[in-house]
Amino acid sequence: MLSTGTTQEAIALEDTNGVNMTFEELPLTEVRRLIEPGPVVLLATRSAKGRANVMAMSRHMMVDFTQPKIGCVVSSNDYSFAALRTTKECVIAIPRIGLAEKVLRVGNSSGRDTDKFATAWLTPLHAERVSAPLVAECFANLECRVVDTRLVNRYNLFVLEVLKAWIDPAGPPPKTLHHLGKGTFAVDGEILHFTSTVR
DSSP: OOOOOOOSOOEEEEOTTSOEEEEOOOOGGGGGGTSOOSOOEEEEEEOTTSOEEEEEEOOEEEEETTTTEEEEEOOTTSHHHHHHHHHOEEEEEEOOGGGHHHHHHHHTSOTTTOOHHHHTTOOEEOOSSSSSOEETTSSEEEEEEEEEEEEHHHHOEEEEEEEEEEEOOOSSOOOOEEEEETTEEEEOOOOOOOOOOOO
16 A cells, blocks of 8 residues: 555546545656556676676566567666676576565665676576576566667667567466555455457
8 A cells, every 4th residue: 555645635526327435646756656557576687807896676567569578677777787888688587486585685775886696696607699698597488688778768668579488387376576566565456357359
């Protein structure tokens, strides 16, 4: 449940069926906590000088499906930004819930002064199509290249094309972390299956 953090009065509205509803104003800075795009992932890069780095990322979305493309926001303040912009390669690694502490360790430190693979006890593996490393502990790894940077200057938004995808077939279906902001995370819940005509 989100706290509005506001002392403004609630407003009462009546819908077309005569049912009264009450709403409180939500500060605009809290909107991002409502529109959660997907699981927290690890973005692995390798700089032009060969140094591997990994960062936690929660702002991403699918933008194409047949030839998978992913839009992701990487702040220009992040150490990974320069490597992604220069080499135009990365790996998106998707961790299970059991890696939560390692994900937090990665997210709470900077690659400028830390070997985050070492401090988070993560294992880099050679990828097939990119120089950035896979993350051995993650159940899925997506080798990606940057294919569109037109929105980088304005929104720090990179569009990545997935070149190769790897998944660990062992174990039960993975539960993933979902970042809700301010140190709050949700975990995947019950899975519902319905008949779909969409392929």
